[in-house]
Amino acid sequence: xxxxxxxxxxxxxxxxxxxxxxxxxxxxxxxxxxxxxxxxxxxxxxxxxxxxxxxxxxxxxxxxxxxxxxxxxxxxxxxxxxxxxxxxxxxxxxxxxxxxxxxxxxxxxxxxxxxxxxxxxxxxxxxxxxxxxxxxxxxxxxxxxxxxxxxxxxxxxxxxxxxxxxxxxxxxxxxxxxxxxxxxxxxxxxxxxxxxxxxxxxxxxxxxxxxxxxxxxxxxxxxxxxxxxxxxxxxxxxxxxxxxxxxxxxxxxxxxxxxxxxxxxxxxxxxxxxxxxxxxxxxxxxxxxxxxxxxxxxxxxxxxxxxxxxxxxxxxxxxxxxxxxxxxxxxxxxxxxxxxxxxxxxxxxxxxxxxxxxxxxxxxxxxxxxxxxxxxxxxxxxxxxxxxxxxxxxxxxxxxxxxxxxxxxxxxx
Numbered sequence: 001x002x003x004x005x006x007x008x009x010x011x012x013x014x015x016x017x018x019x020x021x022x023x024x025x026x027x028x029x030x031x032x033x034x035x036x037x038x039x040x041x042x043x044x045x046x047x048x049x050x051x052x053x054x055x056x057x058x059x060x061x062x063x064x065x066x067x068x069x070x071x072x073x074x075x076x077x078x079x080x081x082x083x084x085x086x087x088x089x090x091x092x093x094x095x096x097x098x099x100x101x102x103x104x105x106x107x108x109x110x111x112x113x114x115x116x117x118x119x120x121x122x123x124x125x126x127x128x129x130x131x132x133x134x135x136x137x138x139x140x141x142x143x144x145x146x147x148x149x150x151x152x153x154x155x156x157x158x159x160x161x162x163x164x165x166x167x168x169x170x171x172x173x174x175x176x177x178x179x180x181x182x183x184x185x186x187x188x189x190x191x192x193x194x195x196x197x198x199x200x201x202x203x204x205x206x207x208x209x210x211x212x213x214x215x216x217x218x219x220x221x222x223x224x225x226x227x228x229x230x231x232x233x234x235x236x237x238x239x240x241x242x243x244x245x246x247x248x249x250x251x252x253x254x255x256x257x258x259x260x261x262x263x264x265x266x267x268x269x270x271x272x273x274x275x276x277x278x279x280x281x282x283x284x285x286x287x288x289x290x291x292x293x294x295x296x297x298x299x300x301x302x303x304x305x306x307x308x309x310x311x312x313x314x315x316x317x318x319x320x321x322x323x324x325x326x327x328x329x330x331x332x333x334x335x336x337x338x339x340x341x342x343x344x345x346x347x348x349x350x351x352x353x354x355x356x357x358x359x360x361x362x363x364x365x366x367x368x369x370x371x372x373x374x375x376x377x378x379x380x381x382x383x384x385x386x387x388x389x390x391x392x393x394x395x396x397x398x399x400x401x402x403x404x405x406x407x408x409x410x411x412x413x
Contacts, residue, residue, distance in 0.1 A: 041087065043084070043090050044080070047104070047199070065081060068083075070082065081093055103341055107198065108187045108198075110185055113181065121150075122209050123170070123209045124171075125168075125169050126184075126210070126213070127168075127213040128167075129267045131267055132263060132265050132266065133188040134188055136185070138170065138184055146178055147182050149173075155167070158217055159217075162270040162311055165214075256284055257280060263340065266298070266306075267310075270305065270313060271295075273383070274294075274312060274382060276380070277379070281378075292332060293333045294338050295336045295343055296336045298310075298341075298342060298343060299323075299342065299344055300345035300349075301323070302321075306342040324345055324347060324348055331350065331351060
């Protein structure tokens, strides 16, 4: 989703921007122990393994799960885990497993919550990587369900940052009492149905709100935008004159824009935006069309970034060594293909391309003139947009709203 290229028309000036989905808030969302329902439950998850693994190669993660009382099995490349007793145990199992083995939100999920409806309304708080286009939806194919959704879902950001997850809140009204089930799917409404990756069944013994989120989520320091970065003076990259600018410009007509690509269910828009600006920069400098690896940035960065968010990563193409690397620069897609997972970085790759420099267009809200200058003089840039409650309704345009933390636009040079 993040490498879709949007066209902004400003004073007849067409530009290409590589979009990353940005989340901003004033403190994030955290669920304390008292917020979780203290009720009995048992559960079972069946998920596709990230890669074909045997019990031996998955031994570390299995040992970790077994230590918290979770039972495990591997059958036909399916990873089956079951548990009972507490929400803490289930959340630790779903979100705490090494994502090189399995990733709960790494693709379409079929979720069924079995519960005894006592005529009491409940609320579902479900973690979602909504910046990837994935959201939770109630499935109305179960005629026996005694719950109906009331109101639109609300997304509360877990932290500021690019590609970080949100908590999607879905209020449910009980129409009657009796045993029932609430059926949901985690999917991208804008694309054709894709095979279910994970099936999760939860059996609750009493009524209570549902909080299904990563209890150990911590925002990276790099996600935070400090006050001194807002309203910075114009830097040399965009301190250019408007003289000589054409009335309109579209880099697509210049043949340097790569094909649209798909980030899948991994919150790696920050990597796609970085590579999306790097590839045209190579062609603008006289190089040939090339396909660079987003997975290298996801797996080999030393900042802890991954499928739950990151930041502009031009430094790994410019002056920073990645994990286990001996050379700085970009890696080819053919050498490190995209897997939509955090992946691993155990070897040194070839780095045929290196940036000569890069900078942010502005530390605060960029003006139209700043955007025009940067894009016309330096080429396509990476931009961030606010992934608030309206993000799931995205169709063909975007707005930067004052209700979100200001984005920062980066341009390679």
